[in-house]
Amino acid sequence: MPLPAPNLYPDFDTIRLSHVNMSVTDLAASRKFYTDILGLQITDEDNNHIYLRAMEERGHHCVILQKDTEAKVNIFGFKTFDENDLDKAHAYFSGLGRPVEWVERAYQGRTLMTNPPIEFYHKMDRLAPIHQKYKLYKGVKPLRIDHFNMFSPNVDESVAFWGDFGFRTTEYTEDEETGKIWAAWTHRKGGVHDIAFTNGLGPRMHHVAFWVPTPLNIIDLLDLMSTTGYVSNIERGPGRHGISNAFFLYITDPDGHRIEIYCSDYQTVDPDLEPIKWDLTDPQRQTLWGAAAPRSWFEEGSVLDGVEARDSDLKASPIIAH
Amino acid sequence: MPLPAPNLYPDFDTIRLSHVNMSVTDLAASRKFYTDILGLQITDEDNNHIYLRAMEERGHHCVILQKDTEAKVNIFGFKTFDENDLDKAHAYFSGLGRPVEWVERAYQGRTLMTNPPIEFYHKMDRLAPIHQKYKLYKGVKPLRIDHFNMFSPNVDESVAFWGDFGFRTTEYTEDEETGKIWAAWTHRKGGVHDIAFTNGLGPRMHHVAFWVPTPLNIIDLLDLMSTTGYVSNIERGPGRHGISNAFFLYITDPDGHRIEIYCSDYQTVDPDLEPIKWDLTDPQRQTLWGAAAPRSWFEEGSVLDGVEARDSDLKASPIIAH
């Protein structure tokens, strides 16, 4: 089965992923982790919420932490090119029979929510630049949110769904025996991905990623985490993925939400960019350098608010297959 | 005078800068410089031309060197979103009374040329990825062409002209006394710039830039150049610009064409991204760290084929003003 061609002229224009809203069970512990270790800047907080942004971002938030009794992901946020795109998105998802709802969000303009819990907005409060306020940099010194990665029970369907409103695939893994897509990386913003899908019990969030400029950011973070009580929050890495050529580190927040620190990337603005195909049996697609990932990395993920995850439609061993 | 607002809905869709065609007087000397020092990969060559690409590029060429009796820049190339954009561009420039011409270009599809010598195409021969063929990396290990920088005799006019077909300004320098724009950085691809303009005798090319991932690429290049006979080709840097926050190095090729090695950058895909304004009297906009640029950097540039440069409409000392 060939990779579904993305719609180059989608009904509405999404420009990039924007933010994630996650429930956490201990707001103080999360605050410490997200500011001291991840190095995000607090832009607002109250007893139940913390809003954060990365160092080059001027939108109000890329992460919202929300106090709750269980850890889960509530919202994946995306920004559209203009206000009209929101109305077009409303019509588009309605036409598909998806639930759509206009919701109120602090610091955002009109916001459209659908299910799975994706929201679209155009306007967000804009903040003064801080990327040259170097004394504020700490932790891993993250510059921006980079992408979401999702467990999907049927990646072929995920690629078709997102591709229809414009998400273009840059790299993918195919199971050559079955012709099924095992994993796919899709984007709007001109990098390797805004959102990626990996075969598994889903939909669940595998990780949210933040971009840093050099591998030394990651090495500094490892030294910091391993000497400040966070050594068990280091899950995998450092390493380089064959797919995307990313230098990576995977860590977990106090609730087990997985975070990737992501370095490298390449420019993908060409609409005729050929997706790079990897074979499921090629071990270097996962780790160019050959080190195996721990089992937790293949199995654990964050549940989505209000969404029941289901088993993958594919039957291969997740350890072999990822 | 306020910064002219860019047209968010231009008549045609340019996605990025693509390539530069430069005349050089000694093809063998240029070949050595562009491959050993700059580290570009040759994709084709004959007695009069060398085609080159950077390590993450899959289009056939980002630089064409052309043997000639004098050094000059012949073409600034840009890629459009699709083929129809070329026809729309033809109509657009014709409507402005600009010369337009369909030209034949090796390795490119239909190509539209106007004046100043800008060309637009959609299709270029695609090559297999080499970004993970690490043994090919050499010189400064450039990943992609990043931007053009032009001397302009009237930057207000340049910003208005390019803005009308969609180039959005990310940062600019204003002369607060006169209200005139001294310099501006404009983009299509979602980075700080595809093309920038600086006040001066023009139009001439100030430099063409290539992107590298870390400052250590630049330090390695300095060590290499200074011990292989190229020490006098190092013009300025390393340093950091206040504007764009770029870690930079300026070098000159054997004909004096200036090349920037450019590191850092930030994501600018938001259409509502506020341009950052710098004052002409702020010395840190030029060099955050305070080191002065040499006079040559303010005065020397590459002439454009078939275009007479004229003096700037502004009168300030170029040394003070840049």
Place this chain on the structure above:
Amino acid sequence: MPLPAPNLYPDFDTIRLSHVNMSVTDLAASRKFYTDILGLQITDEDNNHIYLRAMEERGHHCVILQKDTEAKVNIFGFKTFDENDLDKAHAYFSGLGRPVEWVERAYQGRTLMTNPPIEFYHKMDRLAPIHQKYKLYKGVKPLRIDHFNMFSPNVDESVAFWGDFGFRTTEYTEDEETGKIWAAWTHRKGGVHDIAFTNGLGPRMHHVAFWVPTPLNIIDLLDLMSTTGYVSNIERGPGRHGISNAFFLYITDPDGHRIEIYCSDYQTVDPDLEPIKWDLTDPQRQTLWGAAAPRSWFEEGSVLDGVEARDSDLKASPIIAH
């Protein structure tokens, strides 16, 4: 049992480790590995030998590869402060009842050999500096040989033996239950170690290490090895040891000789520097960041020419204990 105090006024003055002579079974394969991957420079070669040096070294060789039918280590070489130290060493080892022999070595002056196969010399042919010939740098760009690491069946005895002729311990692992030393790092040259000892079937060489200035050298090497057919020669890393604070990578040459690429270190010239003690039960002494080492790393080593290895006197599981 306390750590044996080193002799601060040894009978003779050894200034540093100098070189290793290793038998390899395929000289052409080793030549490619040691020059393209490790990046050492050939200083001489014939049908049966290759002499190599690292980039900042001016002595003729830090590695001698010798064609043979089996892989083994033939010589660990050390340099003395002056010629008289050789005579003093002769008297010293004779006094211990050790075998001593004056041997002929190409490119070296008078050379004293004892058993285990350690040799001492003062004079070696000196070569012109190449550390600023940047175009010669390749592979991991090694600056100098850094240390040997040995499996020892009785580390207490090893520390006492080497300490008596002046090797001072900088860090060590103690089994608090038995009071036995599990591993120790000892030096002469003012870094963390010239030679280290780890409990295990020995004496065998665990690895020989080369020093590089930044973690990026190691990351570049990983990218190179994993895309040029050497992915299976990557054994462990990158990571940071708790002990020595080294950023490390372990790779194997075509015969399985283990090589560490070693970055970081600290200055240890103070004779009153307090050794840092680690407990055998502290997992971070091995890997500060928490990733486990593969079993091969605890078990495999290079045999020494003419020396029978014997089991360790300690009984703990090598996996737990290392």
Place this chain on the structure above:
Amino acid sequence: MPLPAPNLYPDFDTIRLSHVNMSVTDLAASRKFYTDILGLQITDEDNNHIYLRAMEERGHHCVILQKDTEAKVNIFGFKTFDENDLDKAHAYFSGLGRPVEWVERAYQGRTLMTNPPIEFYHKMDRLAPIHQKYKLYKGVKPLRIDHFNMFSPNVDESVAFWGDFGFRTTEYTEDEETGKIWAAWTHRKGGVHDIAFTNGLGPRMHHVAFWVPTPLNIIDLLDLMSTTGYVSNIERGPGRHGISNAFFLYITDPDGHRIEIYCSDYQTVDPDLEPIKWDLTDPQRQTLWGAAAPRSWFEEGSVLDGVEARDSDLKASPIIAH
């Protein structure tokens, strides 16, 4: 005139430079600079003194700041191999007719002072290691004091004086016309220098240097200084010296004491290491990459307590000659 041969068997054994005592006029301003910018750790302070150490040091202090009405350097401190070396040093300097005095120093054992204001000690209070307490790292993240650099009115004499008690020259600049030494780098600890001498009005301190592991430490510092009010304290760099191959940055403290941030270096423990000779007319010895140093760098230095500086015995222009 050939370079004076160092005494390989000096009367007493100095192992390394250790610390500097500097008078500063505003202790609060200096405290802020030395901790926030330079990143040293305070080990003690009172109303008139601040004691500081770098991150890998276990001796109590490498810098003592002393409140005073004028900026000057009071003491250059060196550590000996043992206590007996202090008595031998006393005899040695007495024999030369130099003033010698046993002085009391906080946190140090017996301390011998001579003139120029050099002091020798063996024992200093030892502190617990902090090099793996990564959350303490800040500013440029200095690992250790590296060297002193002095203006000398007669470098030939300085090299002869220091060489007689064991300081070995690693690199030097000779004026080939006159045969005079223009500058020299001498060491005890096995690096390029513990103390260097440059022709000029002296004795004065040109700078004191701190060692950092990578050029990125220096780039981070430049970004920090230039955005926290210290841009005018950046004097020269970043760059690479031909001599010593150091990647460098020169900054000035609030009183104008010059500090070098020093990266790279090479191992020099071989007593037969050949000094590298540079010609006074070779511009790359100063800056491998070709950028000129500012005039201040050639002319300004810190006066020494109780020592009158005198003009150089050499007559060349300092701008040309350095």
